Amino acid sequence: MKRIIFLLVAVVSAFVFSSNVWSQGRVSLRINDGIGNVQLKFKIEESVSILMSEINRAEASNRSLELIGINMTQEARQQLRMLWDNVHFFCEENEVVERCLQTNRGYQIRNIPLIMKPVGERQDNVEYQEAVISFSKNGVITGFNLTLSMNMYSKVMQNTVEISDIRRRMEILDYVEYFRTSYNRKDIAFLKQVFSEDALIITGKVIKVRPSEVFPSGTKITYRKQTKQQYLTNLANAFKRTRYIHVTFDDIKIVAHPTKSDVYGVTVHQTWNASNYSDEGYVFMIWDFTNEYEPKIHVRTWQPDYLDKAKGQRMNPNDVFTLSDFSL
Amino acid sequence: MKKTICILIYFFAPLVMMAQDKSVSLINKIKLDSAYIYGEVTHYTCEEASSQAREQLKRSIKEWIEVKTKAPCTMTLNPLVVLADSIVTKRANMIRYFSYIKKSDLMPILNRAGVMMDVDKLAPDTIPIYSQTVQNEQSVLKQILSAKSFHQLKGIIEPLYQHGYIKSYGKYANMRDPSKCYLIIYSPDGDIRAFLGKGTSNRKNLITGMNDSEHNYSGCGAIWFQLNY
Numbered sequence: 001m002k003r004i005i006f007l008l009v010a011v012v013s014a015f016v017f018s019s020n021v022w023s024q025g026r027v028s029l030r031i032n033d034g035i036g037n038v039q040l041k042f043k044i045e046e047s048v049s050i051l052m053s054e055i056n057r058a059e060a061s062n063r064s065l066e067l068i069g070i071n072m073t074q075e076a077r078q079q080l081r082m083l084w085d086n087v088h089f090f091c092e093e094n095e096v097v098e099r100c101l102q103t104n105r106g107y108q109i110r111n112i113p114l115i116m117k118p119v120g121e122r123q124d125n126v127e128y129q130e131a132v133i134s135f136s137k138n139g140v141i142t143g144f145n146l147t148l149s150m151n152m153y154s155k156v157m158q159n160t161v162e163i164s165d166i167r168r169r170m171e172i173l174d175y176v177e178y179f180r181t182s183y184n185r186k187d188i189a190f191l192k193q194v195f196s197e198d199a200l201i202i203t204g205k206v207i208k209v210r211p212s213e214v215f216p217s218g219t220k221i222t223y224r225k226q227t228k229q230q231y232l233t234n235l236a237n238a239f240k241r242t243r244y245i246h247v248t249f250d251d252i253k254i255v256a257h258p259t260k261s262d263v264y265g266v267t268v269h270q271t272w273n274a275s276n277y278s279d280e281g282y283v284f285m286i287w288d289f290t291n292e293y294e295p296k297i298h299v300r301t302w303q304p305d306y307l308d309k310a311k312g313q314r315m316n317p318n319d320v321f322t323l324s325d326f327s328l
Numbered sequence: 329m330k331k332t333i334c335i336l337i338y339f340f341a342p343l344v345m346m347a348q349d350k351s352v353s354l355i356n357k358i359k360l361d362s363a364y365i366y367g368e369v370t371h372y373t374c375e376e377a378s379s380q381a382r383e384q385l386k387r388s389i390k391e392w393i394e395v396k397t398k399a400p401c402t403m404t405l406n407p408l409v410v411l412a413d414s415i416v417t418k419r420a421n422m423i424r425y426f427s428y429i430k431k432s433d434l435m436p437i438l439n440r441a442g443v444m445m446d447v448d449k450l451a452p453d454t455i456p457i458y459s460q461t462v463q464n465e466q467s468v469l470k471q472i473l474s475a476k477s478f479h480q481l482k483g484i485i486e487p488l489y490q491h492g493y494i495k496s497y498g499k500y501a502n503m504r505d506p507s508k509c510y511l512i513i514y515s516p517d518g519d520i521r522a523f524l525g526k527g528t529s530n531r532k533n534l535i536t537g538m539n540d541s542e543h544n545y546s547g548c549g550a551i552w553f554q555l556n557y
Contacts, residue, residue: 032360093352097359113370115420128370128420149369155383 025060027052027091034100035107043139044100047071048109051133051141052091059090059117072141080144082185086244089114089129103174104167107135110147118244118275127246132177145181148173152252172254172264172287175295183247183272186239192232196288196296201231202321204281204303219307221315231300243275249283257323262289265323269305280305284321286328299326351417355426365389366428370419377416377425382409385427389434407549408434410478410518465557468493469510472553473534478518485553497553500542509552510534513545521548 029048035041051070058065065084067077092115101108112131134143147153157169182190195201204221211218226234239245249268257263263286270283286299301321307313358364367385371377386405393401412429468488475481488494503509511524511531524540525532533540542550 030356030360032362094349095353095356097356111368113419126420128422130370149371149380155387 025053025056026094027056028095029109029112030095030097031100031109032097034102040139041100043071044107044109044135047135047139047141048096048112048133051144052096052112056090058084059088062088070141071139073136076141076143079181079185079187082187083144083146083181086119086184086186087246088117088119089131090117091115103134103170105134106137106142107139108174109133109135110153114146116246118246129248134174143178145177146184146248147177148180148249148252152250156252156254168289169254171289171292171295172266173252175287176249176252176266176268179297180247180249180268183245186245188232188236188239191235192228194295194297195228195232195300196298197228199228199231199297200299200326201226201228202299202301204301206304206307217307217311217313219313221303221307221319238274241276246273247271255323257286257328260328262292263287263323263328264289267320267322270302282315282317282320286323286326298328351415355415355417358426358428363431364428365392365431365434366426368424368426370422370424372422374416374423374425377423378414378427381414381425381427382412385409385412385429389429392431393434404516406516406518407478411482412479465555468555469534472510472512473523475512475520477520478514481512481514481520481551485551492556495554495556497551500550500552503552505554506552508554510555511542512551512553513542513548514550515548521545 027049029045029052031041031045035044047070051067051072054066054070065081067080070077072080091113093113096112098109098111101110110130110132112133114129114131116127116129130147130149132143132145132147133141134145136142153173156173157166178190179194181187182194203224203226205224206219207222208218209215209220248271250271251267251269253267255265255267257265266285266287268283268285269280271280272278281302281304284299284301284303285297287295288298289295299321303315303320305314307315355368358366365385365388367381367383367388369377369380369384371380386409389405389408390401393403408429409427411433412427414428415426417424417426471484471488472481475484485494485497489497500511506528507526510526511522512520513522513524514520522540522545523534524542525534529541530539531541532538
């Protein structure tokens, strides 16, 4: 009798356990709002479910992604593969429920939960990130990027009084997300295209000085100018030296240029984590949307977050570069 | 002994996994139910996640009110967010904070836009289990004084009322006999600012023991209650 009970418990538990493990590979997306066309809704749900399930299977088997046959553009496949070369990820939730947002070019599903596992890193060195999947108007996947947080996204979409055009706000956020993910993909080709030929790149660096009235903390920031070519050459070398690069943006602020209608100042707080280096700082960019299908960055500056991290001395946020520091 | 250990592992491991999935299933169920409005954020700390989730919820409520009323929403939303419930789970190295509220709970406030919520219609979602032994005045007061937020009050006052320890309660504007009424003062963010004893012009602050008055809390709301002793 005892043996029968033991066997029964073992079989039932093994069944529950294995069904849990099996179902962890499969992801199902359900859209709860935002799209009236039922057929299109099902198409998008199915595409994302198939894609995320394949991502989970590839991560579990530590293999490359098999994206042929999945309803996505060739460009989206290429971008996703580039990202996969640097970092693997998976979705640990069997069911994801999200709204579908309408964009200028189609639709978006945001907040896809991912567990990131940089290639070559320790298996317990995992991090949480969220992805945004973009779709054309007929439901084909056109992009897979890592997101700004939903809270930041909706804060900018709802509260940005400086930019009255909601469509333009969404466009700017989309490009900032794409720009951020391009570092994670080590996508030099995109970065070469997005920076204008005469782009100005400024990098700040903290140096120690004798404490004085002007520099009471005993530190000051010096600035170094680079051309686009110099910056991209250095970046390409950095990409070659590192196994993975993980860039996150938070605390985004977007301001319209007072006189030039398609020009915007974008400030983000950036955290840069690479296999051999990490830092935190403020990145300020001047984006030009004159050609909204190929916006350009004319200025990119970086300033460190801390003057003295050991003492917890942060840079004054009022010292971060703004549009008024540059004349275009 | 080995067999017993094997049975325990085989039995409890899937149960743990099922418990973790249960919260996620509940979140998804609420998200799929159009009777609810929600805000959700995943962040490094619970404090930041909860603060941002509540901001997200406020924005969702504002959006819903504006669609419902076809007019810009100018009312203060903090008292509405205080009514919200939450589910907290882990996501790898981060905390997921899911804050939600039933639309029907907002309807009384919608009908009186611009006025603080109708506390006479407080209804807890769950009633805490209280001991069946009779409680004296001090122990009842002690329970009420343990509340840190307006949201917590909901789960404390209503059961005490149902068990007959609280005779009546309501909004400050409806208070009839101040000399018999205790007061709970709360800020627009829902934080409890003071518990005041019975009285007319002068009351005793039940936490500090000092003389106090509801007039010292300009900009705050207040609930009165009478005990059945």
